[in-house]
Amino acid sequence: MTHRSVTSEDEDPLTLAIAPPPNETPTQRDQRLAEEKKAKEISDSIDEEINVQRLAEKKENPVKVLLLGQSESGIFLNPLHILLWDSTFNVLGKTTTLKNFQLINSPKAFKAERASWRAVIQLNVARSIRIIIDAMTRAQQASSPNSPLAPDSLDDISILDSENELPTLTAEHLKLKMRLSPLLQVEESLWRRLSPSSAFESETSHLASITNVPHSTRPKEVYVQSSMAWKSTFSRLLSTSTRSSVDSDPGIDFDDPKDPGVILNNCAEDMIKLWHDPTIRNLLNVLRIRLEDTPGFFLDDLERITELRYVPSDDDILKARLKTMGVSEHRFVLKTGNMVSRDWRVFDVGGARSLRAAWAPFFEFIDAIIFLAPLSCFDQSLVEDPSVNRLEDSILLWRSIVSNQLLQKTELILFLNKCDILEAKLESGIQFSKWVISYGDRPNTFEGTSKYMKKKFGTIHKHNSPTPRTFYCHFTSVTDIKSTFQILENVKDLIVRKSLTDSHML
Ligand SMILES: Nc1nc2c(ncn2[C@@H]2O[C@H](COP(=O)(O)OP(=O)(O)OP(=O)(O)O)[C@@H](O)[C@H]2O)c(=O)[nH]1
Numbered sequence: 001m002t003h004r005s006v007t008s009e010d011e012d013p014l015t016l017a018i019a020p021p022p023n024e025t026p027t028q029r030d031q032r033l034a035e036e037k038k039a040k041e042i043s044d045s046i047d048e049e050i051n052v053q054r055l056a057e058k059k060e061n062p063v064k065v066l067l068l069g070q071s072e073s074g075i076f077l078n079p080l081h082i083l084l085w086d087s088t089f090n091v092l093g094k095t096t097t098l099k100n101f102q103l104i105n106s107p108k109a110f111k112a113e114r115a116s117w118r119a120v121i122q123l124n125v126a127r128s129i130r131i132i133i134d135a136m137t138r139a140q141q142a143s144s145p146n147s148p149l150a151p152d153s154l155d156d157i158s159i160l161d162s163e164n165e166l167p168t169l170t171a172e173h174l175k176l177k178m179r180l181s182p183l184l185q186v187e188e189s190l191w192r193r194l195s196p197s198s199a200f201e202s203e204t205s206h207l208a209s210i211t212n213v214p215h216s217t218r219p220k221e222v223y224v225q226s227s228m229a230w231k232s233t234f235s236r237l238l239s240t241s242t243r244s245s246v247d248s249d250p251g252i253d254f255d256d257p258k259d260p261g262v263i264l265n266n267c268a269e270d271m272i273k274l275w276h277d278p279t280i281r282n283l284l285n286v287l288r289i290r291l292e293d294t295p296g297f298f299l300d301d302l303e304r305i306t307e308l309r310y311v312p313s314d315d316d317i318l319k320a321r322l323k324t325m326g327v328s329e330h331r332f333v334l335k336t337g338n339m340v341s342r343d344w345r346v347f348d349v350g351g352a353r354s355l356r357a358a359w360a361p362f363f364e365f366i367d368a369i370i371f372l373a374p375l376s377c378f379d380q381s382l383v384e385d386p387s388v389n390r391l392e393d394s395i396l397l398w399r400s401i402v403s404n405q406l407l408q409k410t411e412l413i414l415f416l417n418k419c420d421i422l423e424a425k426l427e428s429g430i431q432f433s434k435w436v437i438s439y440g441d442r443p444n445t446f447e448g449t450s451k452y453m454k455k456k457f458g459t460i461h462k463h464n465s466p467t468p469r470t471f472y473c474h475f476t477s478v479t480d481i482k483s484t485f486q487i488l489e490n491v492k493d494l495i496v497r498k499s500l501t502d503s504h505m506l
């Protein structure tokens with residue numbers, strides 16, 4: 001930056017503003033020049049930083065985030081629940097976190113997937129009804145001990161104590177059950193459309209091997225392989241021009257002859273009747289089936305969801321449940337504050353124990369890990385090892401991640417998730433200290449238990465960080481769009497800053 005003395009012809013206001021004062025002493029001049037030199041250096045370094053950033057962008061140096069956490073099948077620690085085992089009880093919310101991320105950062109893509117999520121929701125509804133139908137079958141079997149289907153092997157019925165006997169179903173119940181049988185086909189057909197062909201066999205045989213109950217009567221869960229283009233399976237093909245001209249068009253093919261919407265609509269009244277029937281509620285209570293606590297629960301929304309032209313809301317999509325197997329990669333182009341856009345890759349991995357070996361290759365190149373630990377699973381245990389409490393397993397998993405040498409420089413962000421369910425459980429009177437003995441006689445409140453767990457995770461983080469690093473921890477209920485929005489924005493900012501600092505851009 002050069003300075004000229006002001007001449008009468010030079011009227012440029014900027015030149016006037018930066019011109020040296022007319023009566024400047026030599027000392028003042030030296031001081032000014034030193035300050036200007038410093039300012040130029042700062043300005044040059046900012047320019048350089050922007051160039052490096054642009055270069056980095058060109059080289060497609062994406063920010064890489066891995067969503068991690070325990071997620072295999074689980075069981076309640078009450079023996080009755082072992083027999084009502086259902087792999088959906090213990091999922092964490094990795095995919096739900098990703099859905100939030102999509103909703104915030106790539107809303108068009110999120111909206112374009114409504115048709116597929118509608119099918120998943122229909123499947124979730126059909127599945128809940130089947131669980132009720134299975135329970136009714138058990139009640140029927142229990143009431144006719146001489147029937148060839150008598151449940152000698154159904155231990156759950158034999159261990160019921162006398163005052164908890166299964167209620168007797170009336171002829172009206174059995175008629176309802178029959179009228180709802182088309183939903184079993186709906187479930188089967190959606191299952192087959194969503195799952196890879198081999199999934200049906202492997203999942204059912206897996207279930208059959210866990211219990212003696214024939215697999216046709218077990219709840220089974222649909223999963224997707226990352227490589228499967230399942231999301232296009234249910235979309236109506238729209239030309240780009242049609243899609244952009246009708247922005248509100250959800251792309252759902254309501255006229256698809258295979259659309260189960262019609263059957264669901266026909267069965268709506270019966271489903272609502274069944275779900276609100278006091279005898280059926282009693283039956284579920286006795287068997288301790290808590291459908292309302294299971295992921296993918298939509299029975300309180302049947303009227304809306306069974307409408308012929310039902311289009312899922314954002315909340316519905318977040319609540320829909322579809323298990324992930326393998327790894328799926330999601331790409332975003334994101335802008336943080338006034339920084340230039342960066343490519344992001346978010347990896348969603350299935351959390352089952354058997355899949356954990358697949359996580360390791362990511363540790364070499366990942367910028368950040370969002371680790372989900374569900375706080376609500378304190379009263380549940382692992383299927384593989386019923387002696388292990390799930391919360392304890394989550395803590396051990398956290399310890400192994402935090403102490404991993406490859407991850408010492410990776411940003412670790414902990415989501416203590418499913419806070420809403422934790423709160424509901426505590427309010428219903430379930431005692432935290434019964435399962436987490438070390439909690440002792442502290443108050444059985446959300447505040448007390450959540451702070452206690454945060455401290456536990458934080459201490460492990462501290463003790464396993466040879467170089468001190470910040471403990472980032474959020475209490476989340478990732479099905480709540482509003483609160484998750486702010487948390488994910490903060491996380492996004494944090495990860496970008498970290499990745500820029502690492503590449504000496506900040
Ligand atoms: N109430 C409540 N439900 C949640 C929360 N987080 C996730 N869920 C529900 O739990 C179910 C499973 O969540 P996912 O995100 O599919 O779990 P995941 O970690 O991807 O599980 P896997 O794919 O099996 O590894 C979904 O139906 C979600 O709606 C939460 O904080 N509160």
Ligand SMILES: [Mg+2]
Pocket residue numbers: 094095096322323324348349350
């Ligand atoms: Mg998942």
